[in-house]
Amino acid sequence: QQQVKQSPQSLIVQKGGISIINCAYENTAFDYFPWYQQFPGKGPALLIAIRPDVSEKKEGRFTISFNKSAKQFSLHIMDSQPGDSATYFCAASASGNTPLVFGKGTRLSVIA
């Protein structure tokens, strides 16, 4: 599996602030880049996903920025809330029913 590198490992943000998580990939065959949110003891839940033909996608408070030339993508959480405290994973996959390759995760804590 090609690696997807995710940073930071952990992040503390004040309520109302912006949370930013970054990922970089190596495999240029990747064409699908989702972000997942996972709470303890639960399976990952899809937050938002992007394809390389757009540079940004926004859904509510969540935005993905994508830089194809740099092979990087990031998740921005605007107006972060304590309920956003969870582990976030970036992932990537190539076309066809190929498996997702996950980053190592970022543990986000939003403090009041």
Next chain:
Amino acid sequence: GAVVSQHPSRVICKSGTSVKIECRSLDFQATTMFWYRQFPKQSLMLMATSNEGSKATYEQGVEKDKFLINHASLTLSTLTVTSAHPEDSSFYICSATGTGGRRGYTFGSGTRLTVV
């Protein structure tokens, strides 16, 4: 939306016994199922990929005789951990993709396996 039901959510078994985990796609045909294992505070590690009606493809280092995967129908895949040992204790998660050009990976809610 697409839903994958995974059972059981928690299971405790004795060392040496076998445990079966089921994943069902409730509202779509899952042509491909992926099985992941996640240790505490770590990422999801792919164990195997299974296509309906075919033998599963296992990742390097995953014992196919220990982790038996069956994907006999388009709505059901099972993972059986045979002769479980304490080191097999982990969180197991399935994920499914469907047909008709639908892109996306639907995850089950996971199974916490504890081997005592």
